[in-house]
Structure formats: structure tokens, C-alpha cells
Amino acid sequence: MTPPVCAGLYIGSSFAGVNIGKLKRAVSPFLAVTNVVFFLLTYVTDLVLWILSLRQLLATYQLLL
Structure with a gap:
């Protein structure tokens, strides 16, 4: 695991006991x-491109309403 995840787990375990x-x-x-x-x-x-095209499609649909 990356250092931020490990540090977060260590700090979280000490807080939670x-x-x-x-x-x-x-x-x-x-x-x-x-x-x-x-x-x-x-x-x-x-x-990723599908997600972006879906976002554009939804934005277009909102403009039509």
C-alpha cells in the first residue's frame, strides 16, 4: 500500500484503539x-470516454428541459 494509506490506517487504529x-x-x-x-x-x-459522453448527454438533456 502507498504511504498515505498506511499512515491513515496507523493513525485510525490508534484513535479507535x-x-x-x-x-x-x-x-x-x-x-x-x-x-x-x-x-x-x-x-x-x-x-472514461463513455463517462464523459454520458455527462455531455445529460447536460444537453438538462438544457432542453
């Missing part, structure tokens, strides 16, 4: 989903 191992197990599904989304947005460029 929870073992860092328990906190890491609890946070790992969210980190996995974040990594998958990051991978998709980085390597599947059509996905």
Missing part, C-alpha cells in the same frame, strides 16, 4: 474495489 490487523482486514475490500476502478479507468480508455 483497534488492532491494525483488524483494521486492515476491514478496509481491504474497499481498497480492492478502489484498485479495480483505478485499473479500469487507467487501462480501458473507452470507459
Whole structure:
């Protein structure tokens, strides 16, 4: 994990009084989903372009109302 994530886990475990191992197990599904989304947005460029075109389509639709 990157240093900001590790530092956040360490600080969060000390504030909550929870073992860092328990906190890491609890946070790992969210980190996995974040990594998958990051991978998709980085390597599947059509996905990013589709999101942008969808945003433009919705903006156009709002102007027509």
C-alpha cells in the first residue's frame, strides 16, 4: 500500500484503539474495489470516454428541459 494509506490506517487504529490487523482486514475490500476502478479507468480508455459522453448527454438533456 502507498504511504498515505498506511499512515491513515496507523493513525485510525490508534484513535479507535483497534488492532491494525483488524483494521486492515476491514478496509481491504474497499481498497480492492478502489484498485479495480483505478485499473479500469487507467487501462480501458473507452470507459472514461463513455463517462464523459454520458455527462455531455445529460447536460444537453438538462438544457432542453
